[in-house]
Amino acid sequence: xxxxxxxxxxFNKVILVLRGVSLHVPPHxxxxxxxxxxxxxxxxxxxxxxxxxxxxxxxxxxxxxxxxKSLIKMSTExxxxxxxxxxxxxxxxxxxxxxxxxxxxxxxxxxxxxxxKEDLEMIYTYFQGS
Amino acid sequence: MVGSLYSLVGLGIVVIYKSTHVFNFAQGGLxxxxxxxxxxxxxxxxxPVWLGLICGLASAVIIGFLIERFGMRRLVGQPILSLxxxxxxxxxxxxxxxxxxxxxxNYLVYPKxxxxxxxxxxxxxxxxxxxxxxxxxxxxxxxFILFFHYSKWGLDMRAVAEDHQASMCMxxxxxxxxxxxxxxxxxxxxxxxxxxGSINGVSTTLHHIAGNCFPVVLLGGLESxxxxxxxxxxxxxxxxxxxxxxxxxxxxxxxxxxxYIILVLVLIIKPYGLFxxxxxxxx
Numbered sequence: 001x002x003x004x005x006x007x008x009x010x011f012n013k014v015i016l017v018l019r020g021v022s023l024h025v026p027p028h029x030x031x032x033x034x035x036x037x038x039x040x041x042x043x044x045x046x047x048x049x050x051x052x053x054x055x056x057x058x059x060x061x062x063x064x065x066x067x068x069k070s071l072i073k074m075s076t077e078x079x080x081x082x083x084x085x086x087x088x089x090x091x092x093x094x095x096x097x098x099x100x101x102x103x104x105x106x107x108x109x110x111x112x113x114x115x116x117k118e119d120l121e122m123i124y125t126y127f128q129g130s
Numbered sequence: 131m132v133g134s135l136y137s138l139v140g141l142g143i144v145v146i147y148k149s150t151h152v153f154n155f156a157q158g159g160l161x162x163x164x165x166x167x168x169x170x171x172x173x174x175x176x177x178p179v180w181l182g183l184i185c186g187l188a189s190a191v192i193i194g195f196l197i198e199r200f201g202m203r204r205l206v207g208q209p210i211l212s213l214x215x216x217x218x219x220x221x222x223x224x225x226x227x228x229x230x231x232x233x234x235x236n237y238l239v240y241p242k243x244x245x246x247x248x249x250x251x252x253x254x255x256x257x258x259x260x261x262x263x264x265x266x267x268x269x270x271x272x273x274f275i276l277f278f279h280y281s282k283w284g285l286d287m288r289a290v291a292e293d294h295q296a297s298m299c300m301x302x303x304x305x306x307x308x309x310x311x312x313x314x315x316x317x318x319x320x321x322x323x324x325x326x327g328s329i330n331g332v333s334t335t336l337h338h339i340a341g342n343c344f345p346v347v348l349l350g351g352l353e354s355x356x357x358x359x360x361x362x363x364x365x366x367x368x369x370x371x372x373x374x375x376x377x378x379x380x381x382x383x384x385x386x387x388x389x390y391i392i393l394v395l396v397l398i399i400k401p402y403g404l405f406x407x408x409x410x411x412x413x
Contacts, residue, residue: 051295080301092296094289105289109301 001026001067002048002084008061009040009047017043017057042089049086050076080109133366134267139322140343140350140358141271142315148291148353149311151210152202155217157319158340159224164190164320165327165336166228169238179241186320194316198309206308221337228334238332240324263325270321271359274314278355283310291353342369345389349396351406361404365389 002025009018018040025031035041046052047059048071064071066084074082094102103123107116139161146154167189172182201220205213232238247258278284290297290307298304319340326336346365350357372388396404 049299051298054295054298075303075305076295076298077301077303080299085301086299088296088299092293094292094296096292097285097288101285101288104285105297105300105302108286109299 001065003065004044004048004062005064006062007044007047007059007064009043009052009057010060011052011055011057013058018047021062045086049079049084050074051086083109085109132369133363134264134271135322135326135339135362136343136346136365137359137362138267138271138318138325139340140346140362141274141355142318142322143343143347144350144353144355144358145287145318146311146315147347149287150202150206150308152205152213152217153352154315155214156197156220156224157315157343158337159221159228160190160193160316160319161323161326161340162334162337163193163224163228163323164316165323165332166232166238167320168324169240169327169332170232172241173238183324186324187317190316190320191313194313195309197316198312202312203305203308225334225337234334236333238327240328240332259329263329266321266325270318274318275355283307287311342386342389345393349389349393349403351403354403354405357403357405364392368392 002023004021004023007018007021008016009021010016021040021044023031023033023044033041033044043052043057046055046057048064048066050071052058053076059072066079066082069082071079071084080086094105097105100120103120104116107119139157142160143154143157146152164186168183168186171177171185171189172179175182175185177185197220201216202213205216228234248255250256278287286297286302287307287310289300289302290304294304297307322340323336326339330336342365343362346361347358349365350359350361368388369385372384376384376388400406
């Protein structure tokens with residue numbers, strides 16, 4: 001379960017961009033976050049995954065928890081390794097890596113220790129004949 | 131031989147730039163301090179040559195780690211001018227430390243661990259030392275390329291070089307990649323420093339040689355590893371030819387100017403260098 005409670009986000013300790021955001025995503029469910037341009041949808045997601053730190057942002061109030069662990073002080077890569085991965089908007093592919101290398105990088109966040117080879121074979125079956 | 135050393139040292143600059151987008155103006159200082167450290171272990175401490183080289187290597191790893199951990203990490207995301215000033219400051223700091231410990235008027239000599247004998251090949255007299263250094267350089271570069279393209283860490287470095295945020299979202303630790311980049315660059319500078327020191331002796335002028343790596347890096351392309359390899363050889367050959375044919379005509383040394391002239395001409399036609407990656411920014 002992903003849980004945000006009364007989250008407040010500031011950039012450069014000056015600009016308040018989110019205030020009082022609460023959100024709950026129960027297990028095995030899909031939640032859509034809708035809003036007008038500039039409402040703070042991407043900022044909310046970046047706050048969950050820790051990417052706002054790369055833009056000098058920080059969560060100043062509230063809690064963000066995933067599987068009963070607080071995410072606020074965790075690094076983005078630790079959050080991803082813990083099973084919470086953000087799919088970024090736009091085509092954020094690694095353009096100068098091969099297709100297989102892109103898939104291998106994507107598998108870094110896997111928590112299950114299943115064979116990467118089997119997973120690659122499964123992906124390739126999606127594009128048989130291509 | 132000189133071109134291959136330019137490629138080796140320039141490779142360190144490219145590795146750091148690809149991963150962290152920092153242009154390391156202190157690569158010459160790292161080369162110089164690496165040469166001094168190897169000499170220190172071999173001559174001042176008195177270790178056998180092989181142990182001195184290994185201790186120097188270990189010291190280079192520690193230096194690279196410390197620079198990233200306590201210096202450059204804090205500057206991630208800062209304006210590019212700040213990054214440039216810091217690496218220039220780091221160069222000056224290294225100069226000061228070397229002068230403090232070993233003085234600036236000394237010319238220090240390694241024990242002869244690479245034989246300097248001349249050899250004859252097809253009626254041409256070659257320096258065995260230069261040949262060995264060339265092959266060592268090519269071996270180290272090949273080793274790095276294999277690591278960069280076929281290891282997990284190499285893949286992580288290439289992913290971070292493409293997109294920091296996307297890499298972090300995939301669970302790649304950018305901090306670890308940054309440390310690795312600086313350690314590798316320092317190691318490459320150390321090896322270059324030791325090899326150069328074995329030919330020219332160890333002195334505070336060594337870091338000027340790394341200054342010749344800047345046109346190599348820019349000519350090859352700031353983010354291109356094949357580019358820096360080829361550009362290093364090109365610049366090495368150009369320096370040799372200009373020294374042989376232009377110096378008598380001009381009446382002064384043109385070795386250090388010709389690479390920059392060629393660099394400007396190439397950049398007019400190809401602004402990203404011969405093999406540089408053209409970045410398209412979507413707004």
